[in-house]
Amino acid sequence: MATADQLKTLRAPDLDLWRQWMMLGGTPTTSTTTGTVTVTSWEDPAMAQTWFQWTSGTASTTQVFTHEQIWLAWHQSEALPVTGEQLQSQVDQELLDRRQREQEARSRRALAERQQREGLAVVAQSRSVELFQMLLDDEQRLQWAAAMSVDVRGSSGGLYRIEGHRETVHGNIVKIDEHGCQLARICVAPAMYDDAGALPIADGWVGQLLAIRHNEEELKNHGNYSSFRRCQHPGVPILDQLAA
């Protein structure tokens, strides 16, 4: 098969025909004189006859072939002449095909790796959710099951709500009052990355839960506050406080 570079030198119609001869399977013997390649013989006698007939106008047999006869013979053998542009297009397509195969192989590997990672991530999330729920009391567990949020009393007396429904540890802690009204949103969580990768989300909730319960001041010191609100029910008494 001719290469793209070779094709640049094969623009003359006769050279297209030459390539067709090569594709037909004949291997010519050539001699070079003053830079001109001359075909001296062919492995296939019939091809040799036709070639010499066509190129020199002299025949080694009594039969004389015309260009039209040769052309028709090529058509009949389905060895149609291919233009340089067509062959270039074929070369280009082969390059594209190879790139596509390589891309598909890369995609297959990436997908397999991602599926493996995500499989591991599912297991990791499941383990961390299990740990998180182990740390809840019965009432909190019910609240979590119903709303994917849990109210937690801080070690310094504050009241917070950890929200899990958005599957994030960013801005998912809400400072609430005794009515449950939002007072502010707090963004603070354990660092979620280590040398081996990202931690599952529920590991963040575990860290938030424990920090509220046992390390509230540290949590407040690190937290970034936003979305400040006022109590929506300032006149409503707190039943627990009245009972006390």
Next chain:
Amino acid sequence: MTETLFESHLLSIADPTGDTRLMWDPRDKDEVKVAKEAFDRAKKKGMLAYAVDKKGEKTGEVIHEFDPTRSKIIMTKQLVGG
């Protein structure tokens, strides 16, 4: 009796797999040693350790040294503001 996480002495260290869990019997020096080494490695990385005593119980505290008598120790990454 089937041993559960809450009936054993448990060390849980948060990591990308969810967590690494170690259990020990306080009477078994080898198990205690393994748990303490894991605790110390995590502390060296800057992790926080919380001792939580019973299932769902709200009492607990931040600890800085491994205590094999605590029923449950959970280690998390340091808090950072977002």
